[in-house]
Amino acid sequence: MNQFRHITISGEPVERGKQHGKQLSVEISRTIDFYRSIFALPESEILHRAELFRDIIERFNPTYIEEIDGIAQGAGVDPLWIIALNARTEILSHCAGVSNECTSVYYSGSAILGQNWDWGKALESLSVLMKIVQTDGHIIFMLTEPGIIGKIGMNSSGLGVCLNILTLGRLLDGLPVHIFLRAILDCHSLAQVDSLLASHGGGKASNIMVADAGGDGFNIEFCGENSYRLVAESDYLLHTNHYLDRPINSEKDPSFSSSYARLNKATQILSENKERSVAGMRALLSDDSDRSWPIYREYIPDDSVHELGTICTIVMELAQQKMHVRKGKGPDAKFFEYHLDG
Template sequence: MSNGFLQVAVSGRADERGFQHGRILADRIHRTVEFYTRIFGQSASTLVELANHFKQKIREFNGEYATEIESVAEGAGLDSWYIYVLNARSELLSLKTNECTAIYFQKTGILGQNWDWASVLEPLTVLMRIEHPNGHVIQMITEPGIIGKIGLNSSGIGVCLNILRIKGRLDGLPVHVLLRAILDSQNIDQAKIAVEKAGHGKASNILVGDQHGNCFDIEFARDRSLTIGPQQTFVHTNHYIGEHINPNAGIFRCSYARKQTAEEKIKALTTYSVEDMKSILLDRSHGEFPINRRYTPDDVIEEMGTVCSVIMDLPNQTIHLKRGHTVDTDFSCYIL
């Protein structure tokens, strides 16, 4: 296994960026699509219907994103509906799996998280650099075919994601498209406007910070949203904290335990550095529910654990990235 992720760079207009994305990553996109269409558990006709719904939502929000998605499909040699449902995968899946621990140090502008998900995606995941014609640059860790995920931009804005669980259908703008809109923002106020424009219909938490220590956290709870913070240090896992929606029992015990462990470790900090963030994201002190999670069997996604650890030093516009759950491999540093 390589210690790093494949690095991919795309640039130009939306159609050019999308086609480059699809052509360069065609094989990985096909494999990612195969994985998700299998676990969606829906017929092709149903997925086409859902894709058309999300296509309309995305086009209404920002037509360039629909163009980019359709160009990814063209570059990969796939019908566009596959890429639409891929970008809406968080809205289409309702799993019992808890994933991801996200943390922000407001004092030093350092944002980080573990992305905990399916082991099959570890060798497929890429570090993508997107350059717009106006010079705005994004660097993000993403799944092939998905146009927005965890990352930072040249304006010093970074974003993390936690998937949440709530009853009911999720039919709003896909959260991964919203992540892209945040990364396309040139200041934190623009990011807030993007969140407001996106509306509801999601079950996710978005943690946004910038190089100056400004931050906000939004929990989407299907038909409403909850604003959390800001706080000097902030931790979010996979249960709602704005309201008591998910009890500390059953499948949510893991989320509560990881949040408690991270907060206890933060209390002992004095410097709030990249190294401090690494020590938290790699922590395995809780035997049953560690922050850094080895792959374990899962009924739906086969194996689930820490796919990668991502740390964004927003003032210095660098990403520190470590592939997989092993704690004895080094982080690689990438300058925007």
């Protein structure tokens, strides 16, 4: 099937969670199995770390714990495993050589935001498009992994967010980045996002590209307790999987060969093609001309996630509240258009 499953959840946090869990119970179980296989930790240690992150999330926003507990109840699983899914990036931070292969871009003049999400092949058949309709009328539309309450998407206030995992080489113990993504999608303005960054930006290693329908946007590189803000120097923002503001990940390190190659190729494409449109972004995120390190990639064997490749391509028109989504790579892969209010 060449489209992602599309579900809608609504109501109060616990009810939304129950709907999420019931509709995706099989997928949640399989997602837990996938992460159990790559965490490389005893289950007791995974759940112990999940307990610590549960406390962090509850102090940040208790309603997120209500939603997570609702997911666990609906899916019939241990709530700590749902916490572990939402903190999967932080739990994986102890693993050496975890692969991170995503390319994100934003066209400021046309308020178009998008990315390729590259990760383990098992997640291609499990991930879903989810619409969250809150009781105040606020709507979130995102591509997410079963059981995870925040990921790549946009909202009815015209905000959108993309994610690139970065590597810092140490354990991460802050608010999980996927919870932070949900908090951004719950915001109504970039000013609210700035407040979040000021109060809860520590303990992560990721880049978040956030933008609005008015053409404003920025990257935030989380680097442990520090964070670095990058704004567009021309008419676009671009990020892959190494730090840009500080020389933390060396180009000479083979672990970052793909990240540097994809950044250089995307920069070349953006300099040669000035079309800042949906078609232009689709073309950029479809480039596979570098056979060794393509932007749009086939699945290949990988030590950390078994098989690594492009799970999906997402292009968001923030002003029009449209999302263009393509599942995987292959002869049947094509874009489908979704409207936030559809």
